[in-house]
Amino acid sequence: MHALELIDALGGTYVVAELAGVKPPSVSGWKEAGRIPDAKLIRLAPIAEQRGIATRKGLFPNDWQEIWPELVGPEDLQDSASAKPSAAEEHRKPQAEVVHLEAVAGAHA
Incomplete structure (x- = not known):
């Protein structure tokens, strides 16, 4: 959903300003x-979802699980098991291997 559509659907400029605290x-x-800042969109998304305007998953299709982990259901876990790791997971992966190697090196010392 485009920013202008969401703002209009939520009630317009003044209503959204009040909802977003700006x-x-x-x-x-x-x-x-043509863009709502992420911090404000995160605040507006649950309101839009409650009103049936848009879903949080739809507004943040790539990272809704990280923002609202309570939305993750069993079907999402199966989807994520076959999905490519996120950039954050890829970033953490080498660190875990380094810790593991250090633990192994410490065990042999």
Whole structure:
């Protein structure tokens, strides 16, 4: 869903400003830019979901699990088991191997 569509669906500039805890000119700037800052969208997403406008998963398709882990269900766990590791997981992986190697080296000393 495009930022302008979400803002309009939630009630317009003034309503979204109140919901997001900002002043209306900020929301007008988001509309002009065509993008709501992630920190504010994270705040607006549950409201949009509650009102049936959009889902949190739909608004954050790539990282909703990290933002709202309580939404992860059994079907998502199966999907993620066959999915490619995220950048964060890839970043952590070498560190775990280094710790493991250090533990092995310490055991032989």
